[in-house]
Amino acid sequence: MANQQSAEQAPVGDESVAPENVAQWGAPGPESAEVPPEGAASVPAPREGDSGAIPLPEAADTEDPAEQTVTPAELTGEPEHLAPEREAHPAAPAYDDTEREAVLRVMRERRDIRNGFRSDPIPHEVLLRVLEAAHTAPSVGHSQPWDFVVIRSADTRRAMHELAMRQKDAYAKSLPKGRAKQFKELKIEAILDTPVNIVVTADPTRGGRHTLGRHTQPQMAPYSSALAVENLWLAARAEGLGVGWVSFFDEREMVRSLDLPEHLEVVAYLCVGYVDEFPEEPELMQAGWSKRRPLSWVVHEETYGRRALPGEDPHDLLAETVSNIRPLDAKALGEAWERQKRMTKPPGALGMLEIISAQLSGLSRMCPPPIPEPAAVAIFAGDHGVHAQGVTPWPQEVTGQMVANFLGGGAVCNAFASQVGAEVCVIDVGVAGELPATPGLLPRKVRAGTADMTTGPALTREEVKEAIEVGIETARDLVAAGNKALLTGEMGIANTTASAALISVYTEVDPAEVTGRGTGINDETHARKVEVVRRALDLHKPDPADPIGVLAAVGGLEHAAMVGLLLGGASLRTPVILDGVSAGAAALVARAVAPEVLAACIAGHRSAEPGHVAALNKLGLRPLVDLDLRLGEGTGALLALPIVQSAARAMHEVATFDSAGVTEK
Numbered sequence: 168m169a170n171q172q173s174a175e176q177a178p179v180g181d182e183s184v185a186p187e188n189v190a191q192w193g194a195p196g197p198e199s200a201e202v203p204p205e206g207a208a209s210v211p212a213p214r215e216g217d218s219g220a221i222p223l224p225e226a227a228d229t230e231d232p233a234e235q236t237v238t239p240a241e242l243t244g245e246p247e248h249l250a251p252e253r254e255a256h257p258a259a260p261a262y263d264d265t266e267r268e269a270v271l272r273v274m275r276e277r278r279d280i281r282n283g284f285r286s287d288p289i290p291h292e293v294l295l296r297v298l299e300a301a302h303t304a305p306s307v308g309h310s311q312p313w314d315f316v317v318i319r320s321a322d323t324r325r326a327m328h329e330l331a332m333r334q335k336d337a338y339a340k341s342l343p344k345g346r347a348k349q350f351k352e353l354k355i356e357a358i359l360d361t362p363v364n365i366v367v368t369a370d371p372t373r374g375g376r377h378t379l380g381r382h383t384q385p386q387m388a389p390y391s392s393a394l395a396v397e398n399l400w401l402a403a404r405a406e407g408l409g410v411g412w413v414s415f416f417d418e419r420e421m422v423r424s425l426d427l428p429e430h431l432e433v434v435a436y437l438c439v440g441y442v443d444e445f446p447e448e449p450e451l452m453q454a455g456w457s458k459r460r461p462l463s464w465v466v467h468e469e470t471y472g473r474r475a476l477p478g479e480d481p482h483d484l485l486a487e488t489v490s491n492i493r494p495l496d497a498k499a500l501g502e503a504w505e506r507q508k509r510m511t512k513p514p515g516a517l518g519m520l521e522i523i524s525a526q527l528s529g530l531s532r533m534c535p536p537p538i539p540e541p542a543a544v545a546i547f548a549g550d551h552g553v554h555a556q557g558v559t560p561w562p563q564e565v566t567g568q569m570v571a572n573f574l575g576g577g578a579v580c581n582a583f584a585s586q587v588g589a590e591v592c593v594i595d596v597g598v599a600g601e602l603p604a605t606p607g608l609l610p611r612k613v614r615a616g617t618a619d620m621t622t623g624p625a626l627t628r629e630e631v632k633e634a635i636e637v638g639i640e641t642a643r644d645l646v647a648a649g650n651k652a653l654l655t656g657e658m659g660i661a662n663t664t665a666s667a668a669l670i671s672v673y674t675e676v677d678p679a680e681v682t683g684r685g686t687g688i689n690d691e692t693h694a695r696k697v698e699v700v701r702r703a704l705d706l707h708k709p710d711p712a713d714p715i716g717v718l719a720a721v722g723g724l725e726h727a728a729m730v731g732l733l734l735g736g737a738s739l740r741t742p743v744i745l746d747g748v749s750a751g752a753a754a755l756v757a758r759a760v761a762p763e764v765l766a767a768c769i770a771g772h773r774s775a776e777p778g779h780v781a782a783l784n785k786l787g788l789r790p791l792v793d794l795d796l797r798l799g800e801g802t803g804a805l806l807a808l809p810i811v812q813s814a815a816r817a818m819h820e821v822a823t824f825d826s827a828g829v830t831e832k
């Protein structure tokens with residue numbers, strides 16, 4: 168049996184730990200710490216201390232073009248022979264360095280302020296300058312659709328405050344518990360704390376019916392007013408005035424309450440006043456509500472998905488993600504182990520939880536580690552061509568129907584998620600049928616189900632990569648949205664057949680031993696399912712050293728997406744709690760892509776599927792929960808979440824022998 172973790176084994180970080188027990192996490196040992204995985208040597212290290220931004224690779228050294236002899240074509244990357252002839256007279260001058268820096272500074276230092284307002288009045292000339300700046304904003308067809316209603320009356324502000332509070336309560340009720348806790352600590356408006364409130368409206372009729380540029384895009388009117396808001400905001404910052412944009416309003420209710428003309432749209436409700444200070448980072452980042460997305464995630468060259476910053480070559484999302492995966496941090500791991508020895512409990516008494524909390528420390532590079540809350544389960548849904556071989560009693564349409572059930576809140580995963588306070592995020596990566604747009608559904612279909620693996624490859628290599636990218640992007644989105652733990656979930660009728668094939672490839676265990684009964688099948692169907700797996704493997708002879716090829720041959724779209732989620736989570740140093748057999752299969756593939764991915768992986772539970780046991784043994788992961796579940800949807804991972812959170816919380820809250828005055832043995 169592989170290096171299964173157990174409480175008796177020395178936890179990670181202890182000098183006595185057997186190398187094979189820590190190898191599973193690539194830790195600790197100074198020589199293994201911070202060594203990039205093979206093949207990543209040429210990729211720069213993550214940018215440290217980057218003001219809370221999610222770590223990203225260092226930008227390539229840029230040299231000062233002024234100091235070199237370069238042609239304009241070289242600067243822009245245009246091929247010289249295609250470069251247009253340039254005008255003889257110089258282009259309009261830019262601002263000088265100091266002026267440009269002032270412009271950029273005001274953008275960098277603009278903040279949405281909710282705390283620390285002062286009651287000092289705003290002089291008329293100051294407010295006038297701010298409103299003039301707003302009034303110079305660009306607008307569609309020069310229609311200048313905005314109006315500014317300046318409110319000082321305490322009565323009016325109280326009425327608006329009441330409206331906002333009602334919406335705030337409704338929003339709070341809609342949140343998963345893990346988020347609601349965080350939200351309770353947030354201040355979302357300063358309506359009564361600011362001397363001036365400004366309502367910015369858009370008049371969709373201004374300029375008449377022929378307003379230039381609004382013909383096919385009527386939304387250009389409110390967009391224009393939003394640009395006026397930004398101008399106002401920047402000018403206010405330059406005056407030392409804070410601005411908070413409150414968007415907890417039912418817009419029509421507000422129009423009526425303020426007695427605005429019915430044809431107006433309210434674009435913004437702004438609270439304006441002098442402040443004690445401007446926070447260095449957005450208040451929501453400081454509160455841990457969200458993280459800044461790096462620029463490199465959002466700039467595409469020529470076509471969407473070809474990500475490249477100007478002057479850089481387009482980067483491959485998978486390669487970039489893999490290059491950012493690091494082993495557990497040896498220092499934080501050592502600190503965790505030391506702390507556990509000082510906590511008021513006999514050494515080792517928390518068993519497996521000590522290992523988990525050390526892992527969380529090494530992963531986050533912090534001791535104690537952040538409590539993994541809020542958390543989100545990403546449920547990837549896909550269909551399988553191998554369904555045609557009669558490997559499951561359930562019709563394929565059940566995949567899409569269960570997706571609708573998840574979105575409606577009626578599935579087991581919803582009940583468990585609501586119990587443990589996690590968010591449910593459903594991703595259509597490959598459901599055969601069309602799914603209607605529904606809140607909470609991420610439409611990321613790579614293909615409408617795989618092909619039958621017994622007659623040809625399930626997927627092309629390109630489709631596999633695309634589905635992996637869906638998983639990476641999901642991890643990025645959920646982490647940037649402030650989640651501190653990711654959970655795998657999946658839904659796909661017939662996917663336990665693909666899981667068995669993947670597990671057989673990576674464990675070298677015979678299909679007869681890793682093929683289970685999935686949703687529940689009789690002996691005859693089981694025998695057929697084993698033969699189907701065997702036939703597929705005989706046909707493709709997948710090479711475990713080529714994980715993309717293995718997924719293409721016998722994988723599923725949800726397996727590939729889960730591989731992406733694991734890699735993405737690991738690259739963002741965020742723990743990923745694995746669910747059942749399909750997650751186990753995905754983890755085996757992910758490990759073949761990047762061995763250090765296991766630093767982020769925690770096995771949530773052990774499924775009743777025999778293949779899952781084989782996968783966990785091969786991975787050297789010990790499941791936290793073992794209750795004969797065989798459902799999927801992320802249910803086992805959700806049950807394990809409070810255990811993982813408890814492990815981290817103990818590190819924060821348990822007293823030490825010294826501090827509590829408890830005598831050590």
Ligand SMILES: O=C(O)c1ccc[n+]([C@@H]2O[C@H](COP(=O)([O-])O)[C@@H](O)[C@H]2O)c1
Pocket residue numbers: 558559560561657658659660661662663664684685686687746747748749774775776779796797798799800
């Ligand atoms: O997670 C597990 O271990 C697990 C075990 C058995 C079944 N499932 C779920 O059942 C579906 C696949 O089962 P089957 O029999 O159709 O291959 C799929 O939607 C999985 O989420 C999941």
Ligand SMILES: Cc1cc2nc[nH]c2cc1C
Pocket residue numbers: 561565569657658659686798799800
């Ligand atoms: C009803 C049902 C629910 C599921 N959840 C995950 N896989 C599933 C399969 C079926 C058949």
